[in-house]
Amino acid sequence: MLKIGVLALQGAVIEHIRAIEACGEQAVAVKKVEQLADLDGLIIPGGESTTMRKLIDVYELMEPLKEFAASGKPMFGTCAGLILLANHLVDYDQPHLGVMDVKVERNSFGRQKDSFETELSIVDVANDFPAVFIRAPHIVDAGENVEVLAKYDGRIVLAREGQYLGCSFHPELTDDHRLTKYFVGMVQEYKNLA
Numbered sequence: 001m002l003k004i005g006v007l008a009l010q011g012a013v014i015e016h017i018r019a020i021e022a023c024g025e026q027a028v029a030v031k032k033v034e035q036l037a038d039l040d041g042l043i044i045p046g047g048e049s050t051t052m053r054k055l056i057d058v059y060e061l062m063e064p065l066k067e068f069a070a071s072g073k074p075m076f077g078t079c080a081g082l083i084l085l086a087n088h089l090v091d092y093d094q095p096h097l098g099v100m101d102v103k104v105e106r107n108s109f110g111r112q113k114d115s116f117e118t119e120l121s122i123v124d125v126a127n128d129f130p131a132v133f134i135r136a137p138h139i140v141d142a143g144e145n146v147e148v149l150a151k152y153d154g155r156i157v158l159a160r161e162g163q164y165l166g167c168s169f170h171p172e173l174t175d176d177h178r179l180t181k182y183f184v185g186m187v188q189e190y191k192n193l194a
Contacts, residue, residue: 012046016172033059040074073187074190083137117133125182146160
């Protein structure tokens with residue numbers, strides 16, 4: 001059984017834990033640096049990216065998260081998690097973790113009241129994936145090694161670069177666990193090679 005962590009500082013933590021468990025794997029709510037060592041993969045959930053960054057600094061998790069990324073273990077950022085993974089942010093000088101070669105714009109689908117649900121066609125996952133967008137960012141630009149897996153309205157909303165998976169929406173807020181299963185597959189792939 002794989003052990004997949006969910007960064008549990010803020011945001012949709014419980015929902016991601018349920019999704020991982022629904023895929024038959026062990027989920028861990030990560031709040032301490034020492035928990036990272038035992039994990040096979042890590043999900044950085046949606047929430048409020050500025051608040052999440054402050055809490056990452058308070059709990060002294062920034063360097064350990066960068067080390068986790070450098071180890072080659074898969075990471076999946078959803079919504080705010082995508083913002084944290086990106087190496088470029090529109091209207092910001094500094095990225096947060098800066099590990100995924102994408103440029104991301106925050107709140108690009110509007111405010112909370114503009115939240116919506118739609119069906120997406122996702123490469124290697126589904127033609128009819130229910131995607132929930134809440135104050136969602138989008139990928140403005142993707143590096144040459146980044147594979148675009150889904151677009152909505154011409155905007156990139158899901159992409160993969162090697163061990164990193166980043167999406168604009170909240171796959172954990174539905175009962176469809178196919179995207180979480182895709183990430184579990186990435187983690188298994190890494191573990192088989194390690």
